[in-house]
Amino acid sequence: MAGAHVTVIDPAPERLARVADEAARLAVTVDPVLANWPQVAVAHHDVVVSVGTLRQHRDLPAALRAMVLHADRLVLCADDPGMPAPHEEVMAALTGEPLLRRPPRHLLIAGVLAELGLTADVRIVTGVHTVTAPHRAELARRLAGGPLPQRTGERLLDLLAPMLSRTSTEGWRYRCPRRTGLVVCPV
Numbered sequence: 001m002a003g004a005h006v007t008v009i010d011p012a013p014e015r016l017a018r019v020a021d022e023a024a025r026l027a028v029t030v031d032p033v034l035a036n037w038p039q040v041a042v043a044h045h046d047v048v049v050s051v052g053t054l055r056q057h058r059d060l061p062a063a064l065r066a067m068v069l070h071a072d073r074l075v076l077c078a079d080d081p082g083m084p085a086p087h088e089e090v091m092a093a094l095t096g097e098p099l100l101r102r103p104p105r106h107l108l109i110a111g112v113l114a115e116l117g118l119t120a121d122v123r124i125v126t127g128v129h130t131v132t133a134p135h136r137a138e139l140a141r142r143l144a145g146g147p148l149p150q151r152t153g154e155r156l157l158d159l160l161a162p163m164l165s166r167t168s169t170e171g172w173r174y175r176c177p178r179r180t181g182l183v184v185c186p187v
Contacts, residue, residue, distance in 0.1 A: 004094040007045060008165050010053050011036040021045060040173045045070060050077045054116045064112050066160030075113070079105035081124050081181035087174065094152055106181020121186035130179035134171035139164075143174060 008019045010031055015100060016032040023030040037050075037058070048071040057063045067075050082104035084092075092099035110122045133139035140153030148156070157164060165173050 007031045007033060007042050009033045009035050009040050009042065010035065012053075015053075022111075037063035040066070042070060044072050046072050047074045047076060049075075050079070052079055054102075055079060055111060060108065061112050061115065064109065065116060066151055066183075068113075068116060068118065069186050071166060073187065075183075075185045075187055077106065077109045077183040077185075078180050079109060082181050083124075083179045085129060085178065086163065087160060087177045088157055088158070091144055094155060101123075104181060106183050109181075109183045110144065111183075113183065118185050120183045122184075123182050124179050125182050127178045127180065129176050131174045132167075132170040132172065136172055139172045 002145065006023065006028055008016060008023075010016050010032075011034065013034060013143050016034060022034055033042060037054075038059075044049070048067045054060060054063055054077060065076070080102050084099055084101065087121060087149065091097075106122060106124075110120045113120045131142050133142055136157055136161045137150070137153055140148055141157050142152070143156060143160070160176075162175060163174055163176050165175070167173050
């Protein structure tokens with residue numbers, strides 16, 4: 001991967017900054033472009049990749065069409081498969097709130113590519129999601145996405161105990177499977 005040249009197109013400056021930091025660590029040259037598909041003019045690339053940037057796109061067919069036109073070999077999209085994480089399921093059970101199931105965006109992307117006359121390989125890959133915090137109350141708050149009553153936070157962590165560990169440097173760490181919908185489309 002070292003020596004590769006990558007153009008990153010994203011409408012969010014903070015994501016561009018994170019990508020640039022990671023690229024520097026890997027010795028990869030990155031041209032960050034603050035824009036959105038299809039409103040961007042960039043050179044052709046062997047591979048065009050989208051990792052979650054199509055999630056809020058208003059015109060998915062136009063964005064994918066532009067990505068396909070800029071790819072010489074492959075379009076790769078990674079997006080939300082609509083599967084909740086264990087801590088989201090536990091939080092819904094504890095609070096009595098409905099579990100919000102997101103639509104499987106990767107299937108929508110594959111469907112739009114099919115409408116464009118392209119056949120994509122669609123799969124779900126599993127990685128690891130990690131959340132760290134200096135103490136248990138903060139870990140519960142981070143997992144819940146906001147403040148929690150102390151008893152609810154403790155119950156949340158008790159139910160997630162098999163996925164928790166104490167570390168000497170970070171305090172507490174939660175690790176769970178993270179599923180990602182992957183769409184690989186030769187062009």
